[in-house]
Amino acid sequence: MSLISELFGKSPFSALVAHTKKVHECVKLVRPLMEACVREDYEEIHRLQDAISKLEYEADQVKHEIREHLPRRYFLPVDREDLERFLHCQDNIADYAQDFAVILLIRNTKIHPELVEEFLAFVNQILKVSDTLLAAGEELDDLAESSFGGVEAKSVLDRISGLGEQEWMADRMQRKISQHIYHLEKQLDPVTIMFYEKMLHTLSEIANAAENTGDLLRAMIVK
Amino acid sequence: MTLLVIGITAVLGLYMAWTIGANDVANSMGDAVGSKSISLRNALILAAIFEFCGSTLVGSHVTDTVRQGIVDPNALSSAPAVLALGMACALLGSALWLHLATWWGMPMSTTHSIVGAVAGFGVVAAGWRAVKWGMLGQIVASWFISPVAGAVAAFLGFRLIVWLILGRERPADSAIRVWPYIVFIVALVVTISTLCDKALTERVPALKDCLSGRRALILSLFISGLCGLGARLFIARHFRDYDGVSLHEQLSRVERVFAPLVVVTSCSVSFAHGANDVANAIGPLAAVVDIVRGGGQIKMQVLVPMWILVLGGCGIVLGLATYGHKVIATVGDKITQLTPSRGVAANIATATTVLVCSRMKLPISTSHTIVGAILGVGLARGLAAVNRNVTKSIFGSWLISVPASAALTILLFLLCRLVHLDEVLRNIIVPAALR
Numbered sequence: 001m002s003l004i005s006e007l008f009g010k011s012p013f014s015a016l017v018a019h020t021k022k023v024h025e026c027v028k029l030v031r032p033l034m035e036a037c038v039r040e041d042y043e044e045i046h047r048l049q050d051a052i053s054k055l056e057y058e059a060d061q062v063k064h065e066i067r068e069h070l071p072r073r074y075f076l077p078v079d080r081e082d083l084e085r086f087l088h089c090q091d092n093i094a095d096y097a098q099d100f101a102v103i104l105l106i107r108n109t110k111i112h113p114e115l116v117e118e119f120l121a122f123v124n125q126i127l128k129v130s131d132t133l134l135a136a137g138e139e140l141d142d143l144a145e146s147s148f149g150g151v152e153a154k155s156v157l158d159r160i161s162g163l164g165e166q167e168w169m170a171d172r173m174q175r176k177i178s179q180h181i182y183h184l185e186k187q188l189d190p191v192t193i194m195f196y197e198k199m200l201h202t203l204s205e206i207a208n209a210a211e212n213t214g215d216l217l218r219a220m221i222v223k
Numbered sequence: 224m225t226l227l228v229i230g231i232t233a234v235l236g237l238y239m240a241w242t243i244g245a246n247d248v249a250n251s252m253g254d255a256v257g258s259k260s261i262s263l264r265n266a267l268i269l270a271a272i273f274e275f276c277g278s279t280l281v282g283s284h285v286t287d288t289v290r291q292g293i294v295d296p297n298a299l300s301s302a303p304a305v306l307a308l309g310m311a312c313a314l315l316g317s318a319l320w321l322h323l324a325t326w327w328g329m330p331m332s333t334t335h336s337i338v339g340a341v342a343g344f345g346v347v348a349a350g351w352r353a354v355k356w357g358m359l360g361q362i363v364a365s366w367f368i369s370p371v372a373g374a375v376a377a378f379l380g381f382r383l384i385v386w387l388i389l390g391r392e393r394p395a396d397s398a399i400r401v402w403p404y405i406v407f408i409v410a411l412v413v414t415i416s417t418l419c420d421k422a423l424t425e426r427v428p429a430l431k432d433c434l435s436g437r438r439a440l441i442l443s444l445f446i447s448g449l450c451g452l453g454a455r456l457f458i459a460r461h462f463r464d465y466d467g468v469s470l471h472e473q474l475s476r477v478e479r480v481f482a483p484l485v486v487v488t489s490c491s492v493s494f495a496h497g498a499n500d501v502a503n504a505i506g507p508l509a510a511v512v513d514i515v516r517g518g519g520q521i522k523m524q525v526l527v528p529m530w531i532l533v534l535g536g537c538g539i540v541l542g543l544a545t546y547g548h549k550v551i552a553t554v555g556d557k558i559t560q561l562t563p564s565r566g567v568a569a570n571i572a573t574a575t576t577v578l579v580c581s582r583m584k585l586p587i588s589t590s591h592t593i594v595g596a597i598l599g600v601g602l603a604r605g606l607a608a609v610n611r612n613v614t615k616s617i618f619g620s621w622l623i624s625v626p627a628s629a630a631l632t633i634l635l636f637l638l639c640r641l642v643h644l645d646e647v648l649r650n651i652i653v654p655a656a657l658r
Contacts, residue, residue, distance in 0.1 A: 003330050003590050003616060004253060005557040007597055011607030073612045077604035145474050145562075147381070147604045150390015152470060223604070 009074040012083065013144045015066045019090065020137035022059040026052055026094040027130045027206065029101070034123045037104050038111050049101040056098045063091050077148060078220040086216035090137065092209040093130060100202045109195045112184060118177050122200070125170045126207045129163060133210040136160055136217060148221050157221060160214040167211040174204050224651045225515045228307070232511045233534060235314040240504035240538025242321050243333045244274065245546035247500060249554040250590050251492035254566035257555040260482035263548055266489075270547070271540040273490045277497025278536035280417045281581055283527040285499050286535075288358070288584045289337060289506020290513070294345035296521045298353035303521050304649035307514045308639055309348050309632075310507035313340035316632030317503075320624070330616045332588040335624035337503040338362060343629025344636045365585040366621060369576055370595030376572035377599030384568055385603070388477065395468070395476040398564075402458045405484060407451035409491050409571060414443035416498070416578040426526055457483070481563030488570035495577035496589045497539060503586065505535035515652055561597065565605045569596040591617050 029052050036044040066087060070076075076083065111119060136156050146152040181188070181196055188196075252266040261269070290310075299306040317336035324331035338359075345353045388397040417423070419439040424431045433442065462480055509531050513523050561569065573589065573596045580587045594613055601609035639645060 003594050003613060004250065004597065005554045006616065007594065007610050007613050008558055008560045008606070009608030009610055011560060013607055070608075073610055074608040075601055075611050076608060077601070077606065139471070142471055142474050144607055145477070145564075146389040146394065147385045149385050149604075151392045152390070152474065155470070 009071075010069045011144070012066050012070055012076070013140045015062060015069075016083075016087070016140050017138055019059055019062040019066065019087065020134055020140070022055055022062060023090055023094045023097075024131075024134040024138070026055045026059065026097045027127065027134070029055075030097055030203075030206070031123055031127060033101055033104055034120060037109065038116050038120070040108070040110065042108055045101070045104050049098075049105045052098050052101045056094045059091060059094045063087055077144065077223075079223055082216055082219045082223075086213060086220060089209055089213040089216055093134075093206055093213065096202055096205040096209060100199065100206070103195065103198050103202060107191075107195055109192055109199075112188060114184065115177065115180060115196075118173070118180060119199075122170070122173045122177060123203060125166070125173055126203050129166045129170060129207040130210040132159060132163055132166065133214045133217070136214070143221060148223065153221050157218060160218050163211050163214040167207045170204060170207045174200050228515055228648065228651055229512055232307075232311050232314065232508050235311060235318070236504045236508035236531075237534060237538040237541075239314055239318050239333075239337075240501065240535045241542035241545075242318060243500050243504055244539035244542025244544075246321075246325075246331075246542075246550060247333070247496055247589060248274075248493075248543040248547035249550045250593050251496055251570075252489050253551055253554040253558055254561040254563075254570070255486050255489040256551050257558045257561065258478070258482065258485060258563050258566060260563060261486045263551060263555075266486075266551065267543060267547055269486070269490050270493045270543055273493035274497035274539045274543065275536040277494035278501035278539060279529070279532045280423075281420070281494075281498035281578070282501040282505075282532050282535065283422055284584045285502035285581050285586045286506045286509055286527045286532070287502075288362075288586060289341065289502045290510040290527070291523045292358050292584065293338060293341045293355060293362075294349075294353055295355050296510070296523060298345075298349045300521050302349075302645075302649070303514045303517070304652050305348050305645050306521065307511045307652060308645050308648050309344035309636055310341070310510045312635040312639060313337065313344055313632050314504075314507045316340045316343075316635050317628045320628040320631050324624070324627075329623065330620045332590060332620050332624055333500055333503045334586045334588045335366070335620060336628040337506065338586060339625035339628040340632040341507065342625075343632045347633050347636060362585055365580055365583075365587050366591070369580055369585075369587040370591045370598075370617065373572050373576045373592040373595035374599035374602070376576060377569050377596035378603045380572050381565065381568035381600045381603040381605050384564060385605075389474070389564065392470065393473055394470075395473040395480055398477050398480040399458055399462050402480070402484060403451040403455040405567065405571070406454035406487060407447050409488055409574070410447035410450035411443060412571075412575050412578060413491055413494055414446050415440065416495075416582055418443050420582075422526060426529070454487075478563050481567055485563040485566040485570065488567050488574065491574040492570050492577070492589075492593075495574040495581065497536065498581040499577050499587060499589060501532065501535040501539060504538055505531050508534075518653065560606055560608070561600075565597075565600050568603075568605070569593065569600050572596040572599065588620075591620070 029048050033045060033048050136159050139156055142152050143156060177200060181193060185193060248270050252270050255261045256263055256266050296306060317340040320336050321331055342354050342359060387401050388394050391397040418434060424434050509527050514521055573593045576592050577589050598609060600606055
């Protein structure tokens with residue numbers, strides 16, 4: 001009856017923060033997975049893969065809910081396409097984390113002792129990138145409150161701008177590990193090398209997705 | 224007998240005022256109640272006080288337009304009874320239309336209904352010349368301009384709030400600092416509308432000295448300054464400094480700091496609404512009273528009589544007291560997105576626009592102005608999801624309310640003419656010697 005009761009739709013921002021937190025939980029399991037692989041604790045890998053799979057599914061559900069409540073007639077403070085691409089890209093982070101778990105699960109791959117430290121360092125770098133991005137994403141509520149302007153927006157944008165460099169360092173580390181692997185190729189069987197490459201590729205995809213998500217978050221803020 | 228005529232019209236006016244009070248209170252107090260800044264009961268009490276004050280203190284301007292600014296009384300100087308009958312039918316017709324619209328769940332505006340009704344009967348009673356089309360054109364133009372003006376004012380106001388408060392390093396502290404100035408501005412708008420008014424000095428000659436010329440402006444500034452100081456004392460007592468608290472924490476406290484301010488600004492919206500919308504109920508009544516008192520000669524008094532304004536104010540208060548709580552309850556949950564910081568911007572923009580239009584004697588729809596203001600805040604990126612299609616409802620209201628209300632009024636008017644009610648009225652109003 002009253003005009004103003006029809007004016008408002010559901011805010012997507014708290015749901016976006018919830019999605020970011022779910023993705024963050026997925027990514028947090030990557031390091032335990034790597035450590036379990038190094039220890040050759042295959043039961044732990046199995047358990048962690050189950051956990052990640054469940055979290056990834058829950059993130060998907062949040063994503064679908066957000067999409068459902070954003071019909072065209074609602075005008076948003078950010079560009080709608082940027083928001084959808086951001087959501088899609090952030091969801092990819094969780095997807096790649098889950099892919100990594102599956103790779104570790106389907107074959108009991110042993111990590112060559114000389115490569116252990118580099119692999120762990122690489123995982124740390126990847127997680128640095130994704131943690132930076134996800135911490136920024138969890139501030140969407142505050143960004144909306146301060147209307148995407150002022151000190152809050154500036155601080156988030158500053159943090160995102162560091163993502164590019166961090167991702168570049170991750171790329172460098174990946175190249176170094178690959179070189180080291182081919183150094184040791186006489187000591188390794190081809191299938192193991194294949195799986196090392198798959199692991200490296202999936203991990204670097206996590207960082208790439210995080211960097212792209214950061215770009216879209218910047219686009220959303222700046223509009 | 225003449226008392227009976229006035230009495231019946233007064234009842235109709237009271238009824239219309241009741242409808243206005245019941246339906247529109249959600250517009251002013253909805254965001255205060257929805258954001259839990261104030262309890263429903265206290266909101267209704269405050270709304271009642273400010274609606275009454277707005278109606279009685281500033282309501283005469285728009286009332287004058289409705290009583291003689293739409294239909295030219297001189298066009299009906301030979302048939303004053305017809306004018307009186309028409310005005311009464313206009314009241315009944317638009318009240319009926321409002322009920323139908325509510326029943327059918329359609330958006331409705333009390334202003335559009337009464338303006339359509341009065342213009343409608345004017346055309347039927349005395350032809351096209353009877354209606355002051357120039358004035359009507361201005362009124363319709365103001366229906367377009369007021370939501371836009373509200374939007375622009377709210378956009379700029381909210382941008383200011385973001386710049387001064389939300390975008391700062393310590394938003395909660397900035398809010399505490401800016402508080403008194405916002406109260407000052409709100410008080411200034413209300414006092415200027417009330418005090419800088421020639422009609423007020425004519426009504427109360429005792430005030431002529433202290434309100435002449437610039438003195439009214441200075442008095443307004445002084446009173447507003449006092450309000451600002453009072454605000455600073457209030458806020459010093461209730462809100463401690465938020466030093467050493469993270470940005471995230473500060474942002475989540477800001478809304479709490481703004482909460483009392485949204486109550487203050489909602490009161491100003493109630494005041495403005497009373498000033499503009501009371502005319503929808505008592506404008507026609509004022510016309511009828513003048514005709515009856517004039518004894519057959521149409522001679523509109525310069526000032527709208529005080530008791531009519533008071534009657535209108537009481538009607539609005541009755542309406543919001545008896546039915547308003549239901550409407551607010553329905554609306555309150557749905558506008559939680561209008562948090563206090565946003566609500567303050569929208570309220571100030573609405574109150575200012577409505578009061579300016581009231582002083583310009585233009586009857587506008589406060590609900591449309593509020594919608595405009597909220598859209599303005601949305602454009603300033605202050606709201607998470609705003610329904611664009613509401614603008615369609617606004618246009619729909621214009622296109623439907625005016626003709627529908629006019630049609631009902633014309634129907635009633637012709638019915639009355641059919642049963643010779645106009646002659647009965649003429650016999651009552653015009654003394655035998657002048658017939």
